[in-house]
Amino acid sequence: MTSFNTNTVLIVAAILFVLGLIGVLTRRNIIFLLLSAEIMLNAAGIAFVAAGAKWQQPDGQVMFLMILAMAAAEVSVGLALVLQIFHQHKTLDVDNLNELSD
Amino acid sequence: MSALFYISSLIAILATIMVITRYNPIHALLYLVVSLMAAAMIFVTLGAPFVAALEVIIYAGAIMVLFIFFVMMLNLGNTTTLQEKLWLQPKIWIGPSILSLILLGELIVLLLQEKPTPLPVTVVDARKVALSLYGEYIIIVELAGFLLMAGIVGAAHIGKHRKKHLHRFLQEEENSHGHPPASQADNAKQIVDHKEPKSIV
Structure with missing residues (x-):
């Protein structure tokens, strides 16, 4: 019934992960950095579920639930930090946040 | 498929x-x-x-x-x-x-x-996931609970709207540019606070 194999799913996850990595490396807006981190976490989740499906065990899905909880906590704290940064600096450019380098 | x-x-x-x-x-x-x-x-x-x-x-x-x-x-x-x-x-x-x-x-x-x-597609449904999650992986559920609690408290604390806090060196720099130094105002406020109970007495 199926004709796709495990490597194909892992390749798709790798492509999504690298797209998120490119987003983190090239954008300067903090919101886009957080979005790209979400893309990378989602790609890792796809790889986990694919690995779980290969051995027909629920462990991969359990790890995806862990990733989901971590992503939710990370987004809430990250957005609160971005809110404070926007209130104090009136910008979302990561290059302006260099006070610790002085 | x-x-x-x-x-x-x-x-x-x-x-x-x-x-x-x-x-x-x-x-x-x-x-x-x-x-x-x-x-x-x-x-x-x-x-x-x-x-x-x-x-x-x-x-x-x-x-x-x-x-x-x-x-x-x-x-x-x-x-x-x-x-x-x-x-x-x-x-x-x-x-x-x-x-x-x-x-x-x-x-x-x-x-x-x-x-x-070839990937064998057998549906691993919610029942198996739940049995695994609340059986051998119960510690992960508790850790996720800790993580979400810490996320909520952290977001509520960080996201509170406060006035702009400057480092004390930056504050001195800003004060030397003509603003009245904040420390004197604080001292005056403290003096007033100290005086008030006396006048009541």
Whole structure:
């Protein structure tokens, strides 16, 4: 019934992960950095579920639930930090946040 | 089944490319919602319907809506789009992109080295996941509870709207530029506070 194999799913996850990595490396807006981190976490989740499906065990899905909880906590704290940064600096450019380098 | 997988993975990749190339944050967010829906479709074809439902409900339904409310609250309009257009020059993104794509090529070559084994699609339903989650992985549930609690408390603490706090060196610098020094005002306030109970007595 199926004709796709495990490597194909892992390749798709790798492509999504690298797209998120490119987003983190090239954008300067903090919101886009957080979005790209979400893309990378989602790609890792796809790889986990694919690995779980290969051995027909629920462990991969359990790890995806862990990733989901971590992503939710990370987004809430990250957005609160971005809110404070926007209130104090009136910008979302990561290059302006260099006070610790002085 | 395999056609569904290929179509949805193509949609996921195209939508993700659109996410990282958009100038307007709201457009990027809406494309990311499409990408997450496609990922949920991939999960269904992999035989994980419970995870697919959670992907739609939590990722696309809660986290992305949080992002959208956030962008609405910051009121990022046309100026942000123009600024992004200025920031996203080809000479900025071409270097990291080429290097990352080379790494991706290496990874794909490595993945194609091993013998391709067809993926057995047997549905691992919510019952098996729940039995595993509350059986051998109960510690992960508790740790996720800790993590979410810490996230809530941290977000509530950090997100509180406070007035701008400067480092004391910066504060002295600002005060030397003509503003009345804050320390004297504080001292005067303390003196007043000390005097008030005396006058009452």
